[in-house]
Amino acid sequence: MRAEFAEFLAAHAEQRDAQRRAAVVRNGHLPGREVLTGIGPVAVRVPKVRSRTGEAVVFRSSLVPPYVRKAKSLEAALPWLYLRGIASGQMQEALSVLVGDEARGLSRAPFDLFR
16 A cells, blocks of 8 residues: 555655645545455555645545455455355365465364354
8 A cells, every 4th residue: 555655646746836845745544444354354544645735635545445344355255155165065275265374274163054
């Protein structure tokens, strides 16, 4: 997100106010929030910008859009997790998509309740 924000500021670097200062500047962060990902919840702080010219300028991250609480990869994996994992009993393969190699030691016993 830092690189994305740096690109945003660079795109507005030529804009100047009446006193020849940068017109678009960093102005803190939005309130922190957690985004649920395949590796668990991740704390996110999205930077804010301010325009010294009075023109409305808003930074929108493509990585963490406003109001998002779950990563797109997690939302896409949940139906697949159900179909390939719980319904067919192939939990190891399904969980490895979400948590990676750490899924090897996980037991599928709790998921047998759904069969």
